[in-house]
Amino acid sequence: MTLAIAELSMYTAPEVIRNASEAWITHTLELLGVRRERWHDEDLHALFLTPDLLFTQTCGYPLMTALRGRVRLIGRPDFDLPHSAGGEHCSLLLVREDEQRNDLQALRGSRGAANNPDSNTGMNLLRHALAPWQHGGRYFSELHWSGSHRQSLAWLREGRVDLIAVDSVTFAYLALHSPDETSGVRLLQRSAPSPTLPYISSADAAQAQDLREALNLALDQRPDIAATLHIRRVLPAVEADYEVLLDYQREAVEQGLPELHPGR
Numbered sequence: 001m002t003l004a005i006a007e008l009s010m011y012t013a014p015e016v017i018r019n020a021s022e023a024w025i026t027h028t029l030e031l032l033g034v035r036r037e038r039w040h041d042e043d044l045h046a047l048f049l050t051p052d053l054l055f056t057q058t059c060g061y062p063l064m065t066a067l068r069g070r071v072r073l074i075g076r077p078d079f080d081l082p083h084s085a086g087g088e089h090c091s092l093l094l095v096r097e098d099e100q101r102n103d104l105q106a107l108r109g110s111r112g113a114a115n116n117p118d119s120n121t122g123m124n125l126l127r128h129a130l131a132p133w134q135h136g137g138r139y140f141s142e143l144h145w146s147g148s149h150r151q152s153l154a155w156l157r158e159g160r161v162d163l164i165a166v167d168s169v170t171f172a173y174l175a176l177h178s179p180d181e182t183s184g185v186r187l188l189q190r191s192a193p194s195p196t197l198p199y200i201s202s203a204d205a206a207q208a209q210d211l212r213e214a215l216n217l218a219l220d221q222r223p224d225i226a227a228t229l230h231i232r233r234v235l236p237a238v239e240a241d242y243e244v245l246l247d248y249q250r251e252a253v254e255q256g257l258p259e260l261h262p263g264r
Contacts, residue, residue: 004037005050010057010197011169011229013150014177020228027218027225029054032210053202055211060242061120063198068239074199075212075234076241083168083190087235091125091165091191096156097184104133104189110162112140113152114260120245122149123260125191126165128248131255143261150174150181157184165191172230192248195241199234212236 006029008021029036034054039047048058048067055074058067078087093104101107115122130139144161146152152164153174168190175182199215201208215234219226226232252258 004034004054005039005047005052005056006034006036006054007039007047007056009044009047010059011173013170014173016177016228017173020225023222024215024218024225024229027222028211028214031214031217031221048200049202051202053200055199055201055203055215057197057199059118059120059197060195060245061124062118063200064239064242064245065118067200071200072203072205072208073237073239074201074203074208074215076196076198076237077229078232078235079169079172079196080230080232081169081172084172084196087196087237088193089121089168089196090193091121091129092168092171093126093129093188093191094153094156094164094166094171094185095162095188096159097186099162099186102188104130107163107188108133108135108139109141111160112143112261113146113155113161113164114143115146115149115152117145117260120194121167121170121191122152122165124245124248125194127252127257127260129165129189129191130260131252131257134255134257137256137258137262139257140261153181153185157181163188169196194245195237198237198242 006025008025012018047056048071076087079085083090114126117123133139146155149166149170152166155161156164171182201211212234219231
């Protein structure tokens with residue numbers, strides 16, 4: 001196995017999570033007998049498509065759009081976290097604790113934030129949840145792209161926006177290890193469920209199975225890593241598992257909200 005690039009760049013905060021992910025990569029590569037090559041470019045799309053990619057993790061929505069048929073699925077994590085288990089997670093729709101409005105109908109016309117336009121938890125699942133309450137193809141009075149779930153949380157806590165959607169795994173990690181970042185907010189509702197973020201590779205099918213087995217063996221041999229990341233196993237996954245994300249997109253379009261916010 002000559003592929004060498006390995007990065008886990010989806011869940012990198014707080015630092016204890018980043019460190020555990022790095023340790024998982026290191027131990028997995030030791031089991032495979034592969035020397036790691038680091039990826040220094042900030043272009044994640046280029047990382048996903050590099051022919052030297054051993055493994056990384058991507059978002060489910062671009063997997064089914066920009067990356068569909070172009071990468072090999074290794075599997076998806078089975079978390080042991082609130083709102084994230086059994087190979088599924090969701091988006092948490094959050095407001096400030098002092099917000100008086102208590103449902104999405106009442107919050108129509110509010111100010112929103114999302115991490116980026118191709119995010120499943122930040123955009124696609126939020127769009128699906130808001131679609132029944134849109135009016136004239138619009139739900140928010142204004143929408144701001146924050147660049148990250150952590151920044152969306154900061155804007156919510158600062159009062160710059162009224163409603164956000166955050167990946168349930170990200171929120172759980174912050175609640176455990178950086179609780180100041182999740183204080184002062186409350187859960188309005190959960191989104192529809194979604195398969196967890198997939199691990200991908202440029203490997204062939206046999207190599208992908210070897211990679212999944214090595215990732216799981218590393219978790220078995222390093223229970224401290226598994227406990228920190230709250231990952232039970234890496235489950236097998238196929239593209240069909242993620243077709244539901246396009247179903248959510250179609251349902252939002254049918255209900256009159258083809259874009260989370262028009263004119264972005």
